Amino acid sequence: MKIKKKIPLIDQASKLGFWGGKFGGNYVPETLKKPIEDLEILFNKLKNDKRFIAERDKYFKNWVGSPTRFIKLENLTNHVGGAQIWSKVVSDANGGAHKIYNATVHCLLAKRSGKKFIIGDTGAGYAGKMLSMAAKKFGLKCKIFMGAKDIARQQPNVKAMKKNGAEVIPVYSGSQTLVDAVSECMRYWVANCDTTAMCVGSTVGPAVFVRICGWSTSQISRELKVQLIDEFGSIPKKLKLYNCVGGGSSSFGFWNEFMDYDKKQCEFIGVEAGGPAKSKKHAAPLTYGSKIGILHGAAQYVNQDLDGQIEETESISAGLDYPGISPLHCFLKDTKRARYTAATDEDALNAYKTVTKFEKLRPSLEPSHAFSIAIKEAKKLTKDTIVVVNSCGDAYKDREILIKRLGKKYVEPN
Amino acid sequence: MLNPISLAFKKAKQENRAALLTYTVAGDSSKKQSLDILNSISKNADILELGVPHNTPVADGSQIQTSAYRAIKNGIKMNDIFKIVKDFKKLNKNKPIILMGYYNMIFQYGENRFLSKCKSSGVNGLIVVDLPWPENKDFAKKCKKESIYFIQLLSPTTSEQRLKKIIRDSHPMNYFISMLSTTGGKLKVSPKSILKNYNKIKKINPKKEIVIGFGITEKTIGKLKSADGLVVGSAICKEITKSLRHRQNPVTNVSKLVKKLKSKIL
Numbered sequence: 001m002k003i004k005k006k007i008p009l010i011d012q013a014s015k016l017g018f019w020g021g022k023f024g025g026n027y028v029p030e031t032l033k034k035p036i037e038d039l040e041i042l043f044n045k046l047k048n049d050k051r052f053i054a055e056r057d058k059y060f061k062n063w064v065g066s067p068t069r070f071i072k073l074e075n076l077t078n079h080v081g082g083a084q085i086w087s088k089v090v091s092d093a094n095g096g097a098h099k100i101y102n103a104t105v106h107c108l109l110a111k112r113s114g115k116k117f118i119i120g121d122t123g124a125g126y127a128g129k130m131l132s133m134a135a136k137k138f139g140l141k142c143k144i145f146m147g148a149k150d151i152a153r154q155q156p157n158v159k160a161m162k163k164n165g166a167e168v169i170p171v172y173s174g175s176q177t178l179v180d181a182v183s184e185c186m187r188y189w190v191a192n193c194d195t196t197a198m199c200v201g202s203t204v205g206p207a208v209f210v211r212i213c214g215w216s217t218s219q220i221s222r223e224l225k226v227q228l229i230d231e232f233g234s235i236p237k238k239l240k241l242y243n244c245v246g247g248g249s250s251s252f253g254f255w256n257e258f259m260d261y262d263k264k265q266c267e268f269i270g271v272e273a274g275g276p277a278k279s280k281k282h283a284a285p286l287t288y289g290s291k292i293g294i295l296h297g298a299a300q301y302v303n304q305d306l307d308g309q310i311e312e313t314e315s316i317s318a319g320l321d322y323p324g325i326s327p328l329h330c331f332l333k334d335t336k337r338a339r340y341t342a343a344t345d346e347d348a349l350n351a352y353k354t355v356t357k358f359e360k361l362r363p364s365l366e367p368s369h370a371f372s373i374a375i376k377e378a379k380k381l382t383k384d385t386i387v388v389v390n391s392c393g394d395a396y397k398d399r400e401i402l403i404k405r406l407g408k409k410y411v412e413p414n
Numbered sequence: 415m416l417n418p419i420s421l422a423f424k425k426a427k428q429e430n431r432a433a434l435l436t437y438t439v440a441g442d443s444s445k446k447q448s449l450d451i452l453n454s455i456s457k458n459a460d461i462l463e464l465g466v467p468h469n470t471p472v473a474d475g476s477q478i479q480t481s482a483y484r485a486i487k488n489g490i491k492m493n494d495i496f497k498i499v500k501d502f503k504k505l506n507k508n509k510p511i512i513l514m515g516y517y518n519m520i521f522q523y524g525e526n527r528f529l530s531k532c533k534s535s536g537v538n539g540l541i542v543v544d545l546p547w548p549e550n551k552d553f554a555k556k557c558k559k560e561s562i563y564f565i566q567l568l569s570p571t572t573s574e575q576r577l578k579k580i581i582r583d584s585h586p587m588n589y590f591i592s593m594l595s596t597t598g599g600k601l602k603v604s605p606k607s608i609l610k611n612y613n614k615i616k617k618i619n620p621k622k623e624i625v626i627g628f629g630i631t632e633k634t635i636g637k638l639k640s641a642d643g644l645v646v647g648s649a650i651c652k653e654i655t656k657s658l659r660h661r662q663n664p665v666t667n668v669s670k671l672v673k674k675l676k677s678k679i680l
Contacts, residue, residue, distance in 0.1 A: 016548075016549060025549065026549065028472070028544055029472065029567070030546045030547075030567040030568060030571075030572060032571075033546050033572065033576070034569075034572065034573060034576075174469055174483070187472060187596045190473055190594070192594065193594060194571075292521075293518050294518040294521060296472065307491055307492045307519060307523075308519040309486060310470045
């Protein structure tokens with residue numbers, strides 16, 4: 001299993017949609033074969049179409065707000081005392097997280113295919129919020145599927161979705177989190193694929209959705225590459241890119257443009273959700289060696305029992321609370337291009353406390369997982385090492401959890 | 415020897431009627447009860463589909479989901495399902511059984527081990543909801559070697575060209591999904607237009623048995639009786655749920671329902 005150079009990773013899948021011969025694919029009901037094939041044809045055409053790319057870039061620039069900031073965290077660096085710690089503040093993007101890239105592209109594709117409705121899943125509520133924003137912008141009617149447990153814990157985003165005119169459909173089956181929301185969204189698509197476009201909220205699902213999402217979030221690393229060269233004159237000799245990994249959309253987008261660099265120069269570190277320190281449940285299939293299985297149309301490492309039933313996950317961060325992981329990350333793990341580790345709920349909360357104490361930055365619980373590992377490792381690294389953490393979401397949505405776990409003083413009063 | 419599935423179609427044809435296929439979830443609401451249900455409905459059903467419950471079903475509506483979650487909660491495992499089939503076959507040697515489920519359960523069991531277990535317990539056919547053509551080609555070949563029918567699904571979205579290719583590679587029985595829906599949806603297209611699609615498929619190769627499923631109930635089954643076979647699933651799962659809620663015996667109620675379904679296609 002090997003990564004090819006000079007070919008985008010999203011285009012390295014086989015004809016049947018497998019990366020490395022075993023991750024991804026299209027394990028879907030027959031009914032979805034046709035709409036997926038239609039979407040593939042459309043996407044393959046448009047991703048190389050200069051006018052479409054120009055249209056995408058126009059919206060990314062004027063509406064999403066590109067580029068997002070690349071800043072040095074001076075105080076944190078001094079406090080930690082090791083590598084330089086920087087952040088790519090992707091939460092600057094319109095709506096407050098990276099999910100806006102994928103949502104925008106899916107709406108543009110839906111418009112091109114003449115669909116009037118768009119549906120999507122959401123965990124932390126960001127994918128749903130962004131899809132509702134983009135749907136409103138492009139005049140599409142929108143339904144968002146969200147686990148009942150997540151609706152309760154991510155209210156600010158639920159309110160935002162409703163304000164944007166989307167219908168939020170609570171999912172009560174199973175663990176009532178992201179995994180069930182994705183299943184329900186796919187079921188709805190099975191029944192309505194003739195009129196409705198589906199947006200999968202991360203680099204998961206049938207192969208074409210993995211590709212579209214990866215293509216969209218890669219905007220993050222395109223910007224970062226330019227910003228690094230502006231700042232350092234060239235890509236630093238020792239660069240480490242830390243990102244949280246749930247489904248894997250922000251991390252993939254954060255790394256994509258650096259894929260062909262030697263990992264000694266440019267290392268990728270993915271941080272999964274280890275769950276509560278005292279719990280056996282987690283959302284870290286790569287870190288804890290889960291077996292390959294099929295989830296939501298794709299083969300991937302996934303938390304499951306011996307029979308193949310998908311296991312319930314547990315994490316303080318709704319956005320990482322997913323038993324599977326993108327086929328792209330499975331491929332990056334097995335080819336050893338990226339390294340994966342996990343942070344617990346408590347680690348993430350502590351990192352949030354540290355970052356907000358020293359910096360004017362409020363990473364949500366998802367990137368707080370990445371900060372936790374980055375801070376730990378930066379201590380042991382030399383000053384010429386550039387550590388960059390993708391702060392891919394804003395903590396506003398986590399207000400309730402943060403107040404409950406840390407107290408009011410850690411939450412800004414807006 | 416002819417696969418009992420083909421025999422069942424032959425018998426129904428001799429009686430000048432469609433074959434009745436039922437779907438129940440293995441282990442719903444318990445291992446014993448699901449076996450009792452199979453034993454009791456086998457009098458009126460020609461082919462029994464037994465669902466392998468999975469907890470992230472992407473094509474099942476609420477009725478089958480409820481049954482599946484109930485069965486999983488009550489502890490059903492893959493090996494229990496094979497045991498149910500084996501016990502059923504002890505009493506009903508020639509009644510065909512089809513296992514229907516999602517690929518991950520087969521993948522985790524191991525394709526070869528799964529098939530040999532199917533064979534030894536008496537499974538006659540397999541429907542794998544999320545293993546479409548052409549991804550299923552290799553697995554379908556393995557099934558054939560074990561004399562187990564791999565049943566292809568066909569949908570209203572399946573293009574003409576694709577239909578031809580799937581049917582060319584298919585085993586003697588195929589399954590036409592009546593409409594764009596998860597299982598158990600309300601029949602949103604007219605039986606007439608379902609039959610029109612059905613006949614189009616049938617024409618490609620009249621020798622292949624085509625059953626129609628999804629959204630078929632007591633009310634609609636009669637209007638589709640010109641098909642080779644008709645599958646009723648969600649309506650049965652719903653009956654089990656209803657019986658449990660009213661503290662009635664699901665075995666008796668489901669048997670009555672299947673008897674009634676049969677009477678509508680005679």
